[in-house]
Amino acid sequence: MxxxxxxxxxxxxxxxxxxxxxxxxxxxxxxxxxxxxxxxxxxxxxxxxxxxxxxxxxxxxxxxxxxxxxxxxxxxxxxxxxxxxxxxxxxxxxxxxxxxxxxxxxxxxxxxxxxxxxxxxxxxxGVLGMTGLTAYAGLLRTASFKEGDAVFVSGAAGAVGSQVGQIAKLKGASRVIGSAGSDEKVKLLVEEYGFDAAFNYRNGPVAEQLRAAAPDGIDVYFDNVGGDHLEAAIGSLNRDGRIAVCGMISVYNNTEPAPGPKNLARLIQTRGRIEGFLVGDHYDLQPQFVQEVGPWVASGALKxxxxxxxxxxxxxxxxxxxxxxxxxxxxxxxx
Amino acid sequence: MxxxxxxxxxxxxxxxxxxxxxxxxxxxxxxxxxxxxxxxxxxxxxxxxxxxxxxxxxxxxxxxxxxxxxxxxxxxxxxxxxxxxxxxxxxxxxxxxxxxxxxxxxxxxxxxxxxxxxxxxxxxxGVLGMTGLTAYAGLLRTASFKEGDAVFVSGAAGAVGSQVGQIAKLKGASRVIGSAGSDEKVKLLVEEYGFDAAFNYRNGPVAEQLRAAAPDGIDVYFDNVGGDHLEAAIGSLNRDGRIAVCGMISVYNNTEPAPGPKNLARLIQTRGRIEGFLVGDHYDLQPQFVQEVGPWVASGALKxxxxxxxxxxxxxxxxxxxxxxxxxxxxxxxx
Known part of the structure; x- marks a missing residue:
């Protein structure tokens, strides 16, 4: 054999x-x-x-x-x-x-x-495994999501991103915005996953598209991408905004490090927070996660x-x- | 008149x-x-x-x-x-x-x-006013300083920075490192303010000088400067490190925004945190601050x-x- x-x-x-x-x-x-x-x-x-x-x-x-x-x-x-x-x-x-x-x-x-x-x-x-727990822990613990927050997530059609947006909606986000890399994915975000707004980051500058999609700013950004997405999110961050850094797929294959966001000084006036996390530190949330998200998966409320x-x-x-x-x-x- | x-x-x-x-x-x-x-x-x-x-x-x-x-x-x-x-x-x-x-x-x-x-x-x-409270609140609340932390502060000979380093030492930091812009200031940090190590950022790349001064890394960075200091601090950040952003004096007079740190993805592996703050949000700490720092000023323990x-x-x-x-x-x- x-x-x-x-x-x-x-x-x-x-x-x-x-x-x-x-x-x-x-x-x-x-x-x-x-x-x-x-x-x-x-x-x-x-x-x-x-x-x-x-x-x-x-x-x-x-x-x-x-x-x-x-x-x-x-x-x-x-x-x-x-x-x-x-x-x-x-x-x-x-x-x-x-x-x-x-x-x-x-x-x-x-x-x-x-x-x-x-x-x-x-x-x-996926949805009930490490991927789902990553979305859950990053949104609720690292980004301290609370009801009424406006949430932006990049890589939103991906395994983690699509869970982030839907969990935020199910838990009372005021607005959920996603970005993705094709018009087909953008359509999926709005029509199937129930995002309030979404845009294709290849169609124009991320900062401009985000401002149009979130005219009142964002309270939470769940970062899967880094680069210009992160800079745009800092630029749209509201007072006491929180950014959970899950991944920076845009920079993983760079041989030369790309320049970081130019607007970090905005963290002062917004009292903003950027924090990295790894799902492995949050396995203690697993029972709570399965208890809360399992029924949503079974009922189809979470797609x-x-x-x-x-x-x-x-x-x-x-x-x-x-x-x-x-x-x-x-x-x-x-x- | x-x-x-x-x-x-x-x-x-x-x-x-x-x-x-x-x-x-x-x-x-x-x-x-x-x-x-x-x-x-x-x-x-x-x-x-x-x-x-x-x-x-x-x-x-x-x-x-x-x-x-x-x-x-x-x-x-x-x-x-x-x-x-x-x-x-x-x-x-x-x-x-x-x-x-x-x-x-x-x-x-x-x-x-x-x-x-x-x-x-x-x-x-200064020391018992907004300046001192800025150091106290940023170090203790925003950066969640705890006994045993290794602390790096930029602008360390300045009004806020010199307080940060001394308060950290008085509260049990394992190591306090400061940077400043002249050899005279560096001498002052070590000889008068009791910093464990200090360097003149004009004498060479900040990242190299910081690595030499803090070979075991840093747990807390108190940022008064931004720019290459912030990038160096992220590069030396230990697991669960915390960065309090008080100011970014290096970028205030730029007409074109300077590129940000290239190494923000390190926040993921370190689970690092960067957070901005303004002293005006922390006036509730004033009584505790005066009670703790006042005697140090009166006794000369805090210079x-x-x-x-x-x-x-x-x-x-x-x-x-x-x-x-x-x-x-x-x-x-x-x-």
Whole structure:
């Protein structure tokens, strides 16, 4: 039996190239005592993975060269040497970028009822998983969202951004504005996700489009993008405004650092706050998150989309697509 | 009787020019019911005043063209039409840039015992006034300083900066680092104010000098300067670091906005926070501030310096000196 897995061969400089990676055939892993063998059904591909491809010290260790990469995955247990997990159970774990994985039971979280529940298995990589918690924690804790706030989110058609906007609306935002990179996505934001306003950042200067969409300013900005979006948000920030920095996808592939926002002095008059966060610091919110958001997902009040790419051999292309913004909603690879 | 007062004639573009201002002779003001006539003894000149010289909407109204400017002042009451304030009392008020002022009693705060106490009258414009409270509130509330933090402050020989560093030391900072614009000031920081390390930002790149002075990074940065100081501080920020933005004197006179820090994405991995503040939002801390800092001033544990310029006719030059960084400690004008 052969297990196919993705290796990092060289560290990308700027935009990742296909030559930096290889799909490698490896022996099927054998679960040790306390482990389960999981046949992965869905792999997660996420922008933060670009950071792990670089050698720079960061909040997670870099991927090792010549070894299999990691990432979120859900799959079916096909062999168990661990108590409490049976063959046929579905588990969420962190050994993605491969077909089969031997997972410590402590690192495997049982989800759903063998995939037969109301929520599809892939949702545990997205709306009810780390993606959803990222939106929830960043909006409520880091940005201190409160009822009546006007909220702007960039990358709004993405997996995290679309959740941010909808959670804000469901919790009483006065106005929710989103930006995205195509007219199709903008339409989706307004017509399907219920944003009050949205714009295509490729259609003109972000600052001007934001001012038109939020003439009374914004109280919260959820930043997935950085760059001119961040500068525009600072320019439209109301008194006591808060900016949660989740990601800066616009700068990840720059070889030379781009200049930062020119208007940071505005933080003084607005008493504004910019704060970075990582979902890993907020797992304590998980029970509250599932309790509040789960029913919205089940009832359809909170909508979510997936872009599904089929086949382990297309995992890299799916990842590159996330960096390009090809996806609408959460990007997953179905094996 | 003649009252000399400073008027703003035109709004400076870039660096203020002498021609933008005029020292004007006006009639002596007559106090109305509930007012006192104050002979100003000390005028305050502060960097934030540059903002009020522009027409741009800000946290305080712009100075009006052709009218007398405002600012902190302490003086002696020479005529009283208000209950509770006697001739001979000393009061702190906000009608500076002039020799005499008719002040509403509600806007006049009695200070000291007619100037005869342990603390000189000018201290109420500085170490025990708005300047000291700015340092105290920004460090303790905005930057959430706690014992054991490593603290970096720019403009460290200035009125606010020198207080920040000393208060941090007195409250148990693990290390206090300051930057200033001359070797003389650097010496003062280490030898008189007890900073653990200090550097002259004109002697080399700020980021390199900061890394050398704080090899284990910083937990708090108190920003008076902006620009490359802010970028360097973000680069040296430890996990959960906090930056309080008090001022950005390096950018106030730019006609074109300078590019911002290139490394804001570091806020994600550090979970860092940048937050602006204005002392006016923190007057509730005043009693706690006087109670804690007052004894340090009286005992000499907290040192402060003043640069005193004599004569109302030299007020503008004193203000320009603050913008250039000529002062050590609080700049005041003695009338």
């Amino acid at each position: 052969i297990n196919r897995e993705w290796h990092l061969l060289s560290r990308p400089v700027g935009w990742p190239e296909v030559e930096d990676f290889a799909l490698v055939e490896a022996p099927m892993p054998t679960p040790g005592e306390g482990q389960v063998l999981v046949r992965n059904r869905y792999l997660s591909v996420d922008p933060y993975m670009r950071g792990r491809m670089s050698a720079a010290k960061s909040y997670v260790a870099p991927f090792e060269l010549g070894k299999v990469m990691q990432g979120g995955a859900v799959g079916e247990v096909v062999e168990s040497r661990a108590e409490g997990i049976e063959v046929g159970d579905h588990v969420l774990h962190f050994l993605g970028w491969r077909e089969y994985a031997a997972v410590d039971s402590a690192q495997a979280v049982k989800v759903g009822s063998a995939g037969s529940g109301d929520v599809p298995l892939s949702a545990y990589l 979510h989309r997936e872009t599904v790419v089929e086949g382990v051999e297309n995992t890299l292309e799916a990842f590159l697509g996330v960096l390009r913004g090809d996806n609408i909603g959460k990007m997953v690879v179905k094996l | 003649i009252n000399r007062e400073w008027h703003l004639l035109s709004r400076p573009v870039g660096w203020p020019e002498v021609e933008d201002f005029a020292l004007v002779e006006a009639p002596m003001p007559t106090p109305g019911e509930g007012q006192v006539l104050v002979r100003n003894r000390y005028l305050s000149v502060d960097p934030y005043m540059r903002g009020r010289m522009s027409a741009a909407k800000s946290y305080v109204a712009p100075f009006e063209l052709g009218k007398v400017m405002q600012g902190g002042a302490v003086g002696e009451v020479v005529e009283s039409r208000a209950e509770g304030i006697e001739v001979g009392d000393h009061v702190l008020h906000f009608l500076g840039w002039r020799e005499y002022a008719a002040v509403d009693s509600a806007q006049a705060v009695k200070v000291g015992s007619a100037g005869s106490g342990d603390v000189p009258l000018s201290a109420y414009l 402060h310096r003043e640069t005193v310029v004599e004569g109302v006719e030299n007020t503008l030059e004193a203000f320009l000196g603050v913008l250039r960084g000529d002062n050590i400690g609080k700049m005041v004008v003695k009338l």
